[in-house]
Amino acid sequence: MSEMYRVLVTSDLPSVAIDLLKTKCEVTIADPKSADVAKQVQQYDALLGTTRVDGKFLDSAGSRLKIVATPSAGYDHLDVEEIKRRGIRAGHSPRVLSAAVAEVAVCLLIMAARRMHEGRRLLETGKTQKGFQWLLGHDLRHKTVGVVGLGDIGTETVKRLKAFAIDKFLYTGHSRKKIGDDLGAEFVTLDALLRQSDFVVNCVPLTKETTKMFDDAAFAKMKKDSVFVNIGRGLTVDTEALVRALKNGTIYAAGLDVTDPEPLPVDHELLKLPNAVVLPHMGSQTVETREDMAVTAVKNVLNFFEGKPLLYEI
Numbered sequence: 001m002s003e004m005y006r007v008l009v010t011s012d013l014p015s016v017a018i019d020l021l022k023t024k025c026e027v028t029i030a031d032p033k034s035a036d037v038a039k040q041v042q043q044y045d046a047l048l049g050t051t052r053v054d055g056k057f058l059d060s061a062g063s064r065l066k067i068v069a070t071p072s073a074g075y076d077h078l079d080v081e082e083i084k085r086r087g088i089r090a091g092h093s094p095r096v097l098s099a100a101v102a103e104v105a106v107c108l109l110i111m112a113a114r115r116m117h118e119g120r121r122l123l124e125t126g127k128t129q130k131g132f133q134w135l136l137g138h139d140l141r142h143k144t145v146g147v148v149g150l151g152d153i154g155t156e157t158v159k160r161l162k163a164f165a166i167d168k169f170l171y172t173g174h175s176r177k178k179i180g181d182d183l184g185a186e187f188v189t190l191d192a193l194l195r196q197s198d199f200v201v202n203c204v205p206l207t208k209e210t211t212k213m214f215d216d217a218a219f220a221k222m223k224k225d226s227v228f229v230n231i232g233r234g235l236t237v238d239t240e241a242l243v244r245a246l247k248n249g250t251i252y253a254a255g256l257d258v259t260d261p262e263p264l265p266v267d268h269e270l271l272k273l274p275n276a277v278v279l280p281h282m283g284s285q286t287v288e289t290r291e292d293m294a295v296t297a298v299k300n301v302l303n304f305f306e307g308k309p310l311l312y313e314i
């Protein structure tokens, strides 16, 4: 790399990533309060962060920008078509977060099945009147788990859930996968998965096809005792339909790391439901994973400047 490329960093990345970037590039950390990142990026070759990039952004970004690298697995904040149309490259940071997100999926599944949020609320209000059959939840053993979207995170979730004596794993998606066979999981239609699963774990990314795919009709197909876990994207769920399903007993409980909107307003209905465990999108929030995600994004940028393939090109 003979030239000193200029990189604008718009996320608060850990120092290990910034230091690596600085060995090869001139780095500017954007002011998080700056209203006009697009104008600022005019002077830069690379944009590194989770900034929303669409046609309007690119119009004001000008012609110097060559690569957008997001330190995230999901890239629904990037208008990939517009980025590509302008000959700009794009990279993301999948896989390195899969273990951390899978841990949260398992955690949410257990918390929702075992009514832990409800128990905690009772504890806080001094209402824990324990009887023999007090606050009974459901076991994981001998149940059927259905994974919607068996990508890397779905795969890591299945691997971890195998420790809980699950009888059957189902999955759905565009096609049957070798990893599904390796895991002993059965490829089924979404309809069959919803009808047969005791636990539905949603791992799909947000696309036109997946937007609000979990609606009234989908929840109506699920078992009354089923638990819905979402670690994919909030907008893949019709939130009002989910609230209805949880309130009416159409499904048993939900464990959500992602919601629509995000963050949820403090007075949101979902936060009032005893059978909804809700987290503020923290599936990949560990020291180790965030470092790995940031370093992956940096390596995407460095590889690009060195004329090598990106680690993960979008």
Ligand SMILES: O=C(O)C(=O)CO
Pocket (backbone or CB within 6 Å): 071, 072, 073, 074, 075, 097, 101, 281, 282, 283, 284, 285
């Ligand atoms: O990287 C992503 O897409 C995330 O959602 C992080 O949890």
